[in-house]
Amino acid sequence: MKQLLLLFLLLGFLNSSSFSQNNCPVLPTPTNYVLPNLEKESAQSNLPLSLGVDTTNLTKNLFNQLNYLLGVNHQMQAFVSKENPIIQFKKLKNAIEDSYTINITKTILISYTSERSCFYALQSLMQLIENKNNEPTITKCYISDYPNFKWRGLHLDVARHFFTVEEVKRYIDLMAIYKFNTFHWHLTDDQGWRIEIKKYPKLTAIGAWRDSTVKNHYTSTPRTYDKNRYGGFYTQEEIKAIVKYAAERYITIVPEIEMPGHARAALAAYPEFSCTGKQQGVEGLWGVFDDIFCAKEETILFLQDILAEVITLFPGQYVHIGGDEAPKNQWKKCEKCQHLIKENKLKDEHELQSYFIQRMDKFLVSKGKKLIGWDEILEGGLSPNAAVMSWRGFEGGIEAAKQGHDVVMSPGSHCYFDHYQGRGKSEPLAFGGYTSLEKVYDFNPIPKAMKSEQAAYILGGQANLWTEYIDNFQQVEYMVYPRAIALSQVLWCQNKPSFQTFEDNLINYHLPILEKRKVNFAKTFLAASTQISRTTEGIAIQINSKRNETFQVKKIPENRVSNINSNTLFSINRSEKSQEEIIEFTSNETQISESVIIKNSPTLGLPLKLITLPNPRYNNGDLTLVDGNYGSLPWKGNEWLGFDTSEIIFEIDLLKKQKIKGLELSFLKDEGSWIQLPTSITIEQSNGKKSKTLNADKTNSQISFTESKLFVPFSGKASKLRITIHSKKKIEQGLAGEGHQPWTFIDEIRIVK
Ligand code: ACM
Numbered sequence: 001m002k003q004l005l006l007l008f009l010l011l012g013f014l015n016s017s018s019f020s021q022n023n024c025p026v027l028p029t030p031t032n033y034v035l036p037n038l039e040k041e042s043a044q045s046n047l048p049l050s051l052g053v054d055t056t057n058l059t060k061n062l063f064n065q066l067n068y069l070l071g072v073n074h075q076m077q078a079f080v081s082k083e084n085p086i087i088q089f090k091k092l093k094n095a096i097e098d099s100y101t102i103n104i105t106k107t108i109l110i111s112y113t114s115e116r117s118c119f120y121a122l123q124s125l126m127q128l129i130e131n132k133n134n135e136p137t138i139t140k141c142y143i144s145d146y147p148n149f150k151w152r153g154l155h156l157d158v159a160r161h162f163f164t165v166e167e168v169k170r171y172i173d174l175m176a177i178y179k180f181n182t183f184h185w186h187l188t189d190d191q192g193w194r195i196e197i198k199k200y201p202k203l204t205a206i207g208a209w210r211d212s213t214v215k216n217h218y219t220s221t222p223r224t225y226d227k228n229r230y231g232g233f234y235t236q237e238e239i240k241a242i243v244k245y246a247a248e249r250y251i252t253i254v255p256e257i258e259m260p261g262h263a264r265a266a267l268a269a270y271p272e273f274s275c276t277g278k279q280q281g282v283e284g285l286w287g288v289f290d291d292i293f294c295a296k297e298e299t300i301l302f303l304q305d306i307l308a309e310v311i312t313l314f315p316g317q318y319v320h321i322g323g324d325e326a327p328k329n330q331w332k333k334c335e336k337c338q339h340l341i342k343e344n345k346l347k348d349e350h351e352l353q354s355y356f357i358q359r360m361d362k363f364l365v366s367k368g369k370k371l372i373g374w375d376e377i378l379e380g381g382l383s384p385n386a387a388v389m390s391w392r393g394f395e396g397g398i399e400a401a402k403q404g405h406d407v408v409m410s411p412g413s414h415c416y417f418d419h420y421q422g423r424g425k426s427e428p429l430a431f432g433g434y435t436s437l438e439k440v441y442d443f444n445p446i447p448k449a450m451k452s453e454q455a456a457y458i459l460g461g462q463a464n465l466w467t468e469y470i471d472n473f474q475q476v477e478y479m480v481y482p483r484a485i486a487l488s489q490v491l492w493c494q495n496k497p498s499f500q501t502f503e504d505n506l507i508n509y510h511l512p513i514l515e516k517r518k519v520n521f522a523k524t525f526l527a528a529s530t531q532i533s534r535t536t537e538g539i540a541i542q543i544n545s546k547r548n549e550t551f552q553v554k555k556i557p558e559n560r561v562s563n564i565n566s567n568t569l570f571s572i573n574r575s576e577k578s579q580e581e582i583i584e585f586t587s588n589e590t591q592i593s594e595s596v597i598i599k600n601s602p603t604l605g606l607p608l609k610l611i612t613l614p615n616p617r618y619n620n621g622d623l624t625l626v627d628g629n630y631g632s633l634p635w636k637g638n639e640w641l642g643f644d645t646s647e648i649i650f651e652i653d654l655l656k657k658q659k660i661k662g663l664e665l666s667f668l669k670d671e672g673s674w675i676q677l678p679t680s681i682t683i684e685q686s687n688g689k690k691s692k693t694l695n696a697d698k699t700n701s702q703i704s705f706t707e708s709k710l711f712v713p714f715s716g717k718a719s720k721l722r723i724t725i726h727s728k729k730k731i732e733q734g735l736a737g738e739g740h741q742p743w744t745f746i747d748e749i750r751i752v753k
């Protein structure tokens, strides 16, 4: 097939001189882009504001879409014209699935295999039209193109915060620009039930509304709540309208109805389907909650009734049933759940979850649908027909593919758009973590080591937008764009260009497109950052910028430089008096402000040797521990070293023998992200002569807890210290990540004299 396309391409452009895929403004980058060798002819054609279209091979919907896209992008329009049309269409047979070609000479010929691929061609065409001197212009070229992955998804959580019908439509409309084809609609969670179910009206009458919402980050203390009633839901008529709107853009909606966990909104309406029957309100806090659906028969039938209504609304193949983060504490105590375990000869509660999901699977299969769930559905045995969405890394997806199940890769490391995208202090409050544009661009849904037989089960990938900290649509756009464009490259291109090429294209062609569409995209990736390096006396800070920028300085340490550019170095020496040094600067070009705060100490920049290496995801180098730059909360990843081992050893060189009182070590505690405090810390002189072990426990009177800082006394003289940190091997029952090795995150260590 590929040869056929190539032949076609060469026949069309025998004179072509350059195969310049990298110069193509279209994103995701097309498979082939050819500029013709035009000696006398102009390389560009002017287009009239009204384009005549031969609709012989065009459906009404595609004509309408063309007209709409011309209007919103270029203030142009289309009209039906049989005589001298500017755009013509041709249906291809025997070509690659979802492929299309665009041949632009004086006129435009679009050839396509499916209606869907014709729509992709229209989206590409929109990105080829430029506005030159107030006149639409197009460069003559030839494009042939088809997608690499079948599942190119974006997700939106409307439970934590509700978005209107118009906002959801806009989300879908913007997805279409970048050839996404799957919208995963997270419709139910602990904090709200958002889909009308006729048989159970209390789901929306009660379950769609909460009486309060936690303020700030949910890990911050003291916890405070607003007392506003908050909520909303979509009627079935509204859902039908959104499904139709998506179908007109060749986007399939996958509805998610969460079970058995994340069920508090449903249980507020129908507490009889929990294990305890306890009446509780719709949850106003974020996190994972013990009260989940009981696995009893009545609940299974209740949920199947709900799914029966859901599938009448969504014509797509897949129904997502959640399956993630379901603590089993209630099931362990529940007579009915325990009876089910015995009756069905199940080993434990994980097998009970597997039984529960299998009942849903059988039901969905009987209705001609296919079940998909988060990777926890692997635990206790995967239902035979189920597909897996791998979010806790790639491992769940790899295991599912080994077992012959379809997989969508959506790992937190690359695909969670609720994580921070920049290091700067100006980023809006986010869940935590750090997923930069470049990190998204680096994503590959097929792990390197995967065998091709298994790779065949990888349907594609998806980014998720959880909305705990996103309460307005402007911010939705901020978190999704431009990261979604990087993801579209990953999912569409067989050979994506370098990140630099992508970034140039993004800046030159696509930020203007987003501006035209009034998208509130993040400019974070343009921001300068600071880089801290070690000097013999302490540290130096340099502003790092990819562009030629100048900066206005807001605050700088006393008696230092006043004019700064990206070459300026600030140095801070550990011999100076201990104080906070703040460097704050604003780019004259992007107007983005950044700042860095350094707490000076006698430890600043001392040599440090990591004997245990951090996980590569959170390894920012040993200097991180002694750079005076404390991790902020919520954490962004780059300010910490993250270890996934139960023993961490490192050595710090004090350069000369000196008397110390002890060490202060700062750790991150974020149990929701599986990050826990250590259990004990040992400090020894490197020659092993003197040693001090302390249990890192609040009850130990020798350790003071100041948030997550632990002080370990060590009175005596030393020139080199060896520090060993122990943590639990397994996360205890009932906490997020139960059974897994907890993470230990350290950001700073300081000698106390
Ligand atoms: C998830 O992020 N809990 C799927």
Ligand code: ZN
Residues within 6 Å of the ligand: 274, 275, 293, 294, 295, 296, 330, 331, 334, 335, 336, 337
């Ligand atoms: Zn139960």
